[in-house]
Amino acid sequence: MFPIGDTAIRKGRKEGRPVTRVHVTLINFDINMDGQLLEPTLYTVKGMAILDNDGNRILAKYYDKKIFPTSKEQKAFEKNLFNKTHRANAEIIMLDGLTCVYRSNVDLFFYVMGSSHENELILMSVLNCLYDSVSQILRKNVEKRAVLDSLDIVMLAVDEICDGGIILDADASSVVQRVALRTDDIPLGEQTVAQTCTQLQWSHRARMPGDLP
């Protein structure tokens, strides 16, 4: 875990030096853990949530097993988060050692959580992607009823944005493309060329039995 400390301890023991030396290296290590220097890792997102205007969960994903391991703890955190954010439209808050960025519209609240040392602008880009993707999926009609009506597609979008804590895609238009909207639900005028092509491809395939997709 911390080689500097370990080797120092082993060396110190071998040479019979006082333990205080080891103590000093550990203190240094703690300063580093304090987020002075960020660990290069792709695991940036601790969680994402969409809550309604009573603070009830519509969808939530937590990616780090170490924080809020049980559903009970998660819901308690969400209640607390909602109480602190639903009146103040402040975009960012520090809570329970997490940085949470958020956005709301009509009766929906969107949250993205990361460690308190994480670059806030990276979290913000994920939040914007989540909001814009949902907005495009629901054709700008961002409210609870619409989310529940297209819950399957919204779930797929959340899955395309973040995979196990790693940002998979932060560009809303590409996320929406990847979730493969049910093309027959979009009026032809609003379809992109690509979607129409896909649809034609599918209807063509449907008439060609035997070749599996």
Add this chain to the structure above:
Amino acid sequence: MNAFKRDKKEEEDGGGNPFQNMEKTTVLQEARTFNDTPVNPRKCAHILTKILYLINQGEQLGTTEATEAFFAMTKLFQSRDVVLRRLVYLGIKELSSVAEDVIIVTSSLTKDMTGKEDLYRAAAIRALCTITDGGMLAAIERYMKQAIVDKSPAVSSAALVSSLHLTSVSGDVARRWANEAQEALNSDNVMVQYHALGVLYQARKSDKHAVTKLVSKLTRTSLKSPYAACMLIRMACKLLDEDEGAGELYEFVESCLRHKSEMVVYEAAHALVNLGRSGSRELASPISVLQLFCGSPKPALRFAAVRTLNKMAMSHPAAVTACNLDLENLITDSNRSIATLAITTLLKTGAESSVDR
């Protein structure tokens, strides 16, 4: 999207929420519909969405329940409905930790990940890797390596991200696939480049010499992806902290202060003030950047800047004094977190007069 419009009765019960008052046992019984042939994609997608919703609400499924639902779900592979197939992948991922014998979908997923449909391939890779164990890894390795260098960014990203997750199954996955990741690093897609860099770092992080080589090579090229640039700054700082290749890397991080993406500029400023170099000349440019951010209209940016200045005020209060006026403006910020951080920073740097004002 009128998939749920038909549930008029439920609507009246649930005050507009078609998912209210659902019983776990009832929904799991409905899942028997999955066994019908031919598959009715609309109906099955709706039932599957209900199951996923219940799990997401924190409902616990027993092993037997989960296994039954899982096996019923595998029947849906017969349907060619895109959304339904994608929901099945989600179901596989959600149930894989609870249900037994989930590896029976391996061949279906392998077929999808090597098939023609891009929309399936990326998602199938991610689902496959959640059910893969050490024994199966060898069987899919060849496909995974191909997927990493695939021309579709979605497929390439899915494979790279999955290989990081697979580190928990087998520690040297990233190292074995490093050549492919190296190739993916040259991708034009910003996300693929970012994911490739993450895999390469994972593969080499125990070998400091290799990391030094990788970083110094990348600092000479300019990465297109702001996410990758942030990652590279962190890698460079780790080396700087251990005093490797000091001058050159330090200049690179400083040059990132002039990056066109705010994300990268902040990452660089944060890194420079935390590197523990206390020369006033070295701190001047990152501090002036943070000072600029203090006046940004975006709350997240103001928050980030004042958080970094706050931490800095502990070690170099004199250097932060330059921002006192900007911090005073933030005392009355509408965002309480920002105001609090501003006040505590001023307590470390300012005189009483500034808080009084």
